[in-house]
Amino acid sequence: MRYVLVGTGNISNTYVAALDERSGSELVGCVSRRGRALPAAPDLPCWPDLASVDRPFDAVILATPNGLHHQGAIEAAELGKHVLTEKPLDIAVVAMDKMTEACRAAGVTLGVCFQRRTSPDNRVVKALLDDGQLGRVFAADLSAKFYRDQGYYDSGDYRGGMALDGGGPFMQQACHNLDLYAWFFGLPEQVVSMLGTFAHQIEAEDHGAALMRHGNGMIGTVVASTATRPGFSARLEVHTDRGSFTLTDDSISFWDIEGLANPGRQDFQYAHDGATSASVTDTSAHQAIIEDFEAAVREGREPLAGAASARLTTELILQIYRERV
Structure with a gap:
């Protein structure tokens, strides 16, 4: 194309x-x-x-x-x-x-x-969740503690603002991670959040946390930040009645699910984690998104991250912003 x-x-x-x-x-x-x-x-x-x-x-x-x-x-x-x-x-x-x-x-x-959906480990977790093979999920804890200096925000007059960026790390840096959360678990029924601006001169938040309850009873938590120096790998810890697993930067780093061997691809590693920089040198995931997009056009189907699915991520973030205390 x-x-x-x-x-x-x-x-x-x-x-x-x-x-x-x-x-x-x-x-x-x-x-x-x-x-x-x-x-x-x-x-x-x-x-x-x-x-x-x-x-x-x-x-x-x-x-x-x-x-x-x-x-x-x-x-x-x-x-x-x-x-x-x-x-x-x-x-x-x-x-x-x-x-x-x-x-x-x-x-x-x-x-x-939303290129992180192309990770082999994220895709296999999504399939297992959809098939109910992981048991009843009762807790999911997402940590996206990144760091950006003031120079990053000063590099564009819209950065860290509400009008064009739409918010701080929840809408911007942690958006990919929150996309995985919404892709895996859907939208919560209840949200309570606390947000603040601690390390930057910006309009939006640079650090915050949210507590969420889903319709099936699952309790989720998320912390998103660009103030946590020096920046840390993103982690999603999931607990079910059959065990637990952890995704770290799109790879399964811990697996203990009763009756299921670790399905992770040990040879996969996406080089860009977003913890300390917005620059992307490994474009393999973007290439995968483009490949899927072109296939979707040819086949007349929804892309891996089509509008109906991707909008849930923005809706989740808007819930977090709306329910701040």
Whole structure:
């Protein structure tokens, strides 16, 4: 497929590299609000908007700030182009509704780059949970204690704000981890959260915790932070009536489930954990998301992270923000 990359900020470098590694996938140029060429591909053409693109293309990749995703998706859908957006789907329910409906009405595919879903261990855990093979889950504890310095937030006037970022680490850095939580367990019925700003000069939170109860009785906890120096690996500890397991940075690091051998891929390791930096050097997971997206278009199916599934992540985060005490 041929892509136009919308947005030329830091994350655009990741998509340039990922597409460069994929045979049959081509980046034809970019769209930039500020007329800025792609840092990783400065020789490619750059247009002010999608309507100005004068080369054939099939899909867009949205690498704009979170709160602008719906705008790019609607514009692409009106041109009949498929849409793969950087996470999250968007930061507001009404925005997600509008972009989803626009893509549905245009008959184009809408996918979200929640690339951690492509991890072999995450996928096998998802399958085991869906099949009920892990027993009754009664507790799930997520820790996403990362660190970003003030320079990170100062690098973009939208960073750490509510209007475009949509929040602090819950909506931004820990979004991938909360996506796995929502993908595995769905949305809770009750949420109580406490959020604060401790280490940065930003509008949103930089540290917080939430306590959640699900309809089946499961109790979940999550801590998300960009204030916990020096930054730690993300961990999801799950406890069931048949035992326990732990996922650390998308790999099964502990397994003790009665009657089930550890299904983890010991040879798998995703190099980017997000604990200390937003930079991505290992694009293999992004390549996997693009591969699945293209297959979804060919096969007329939902992508691995389609709109209906991906919106749950934003809904969960909005619950956490709404129920703060």
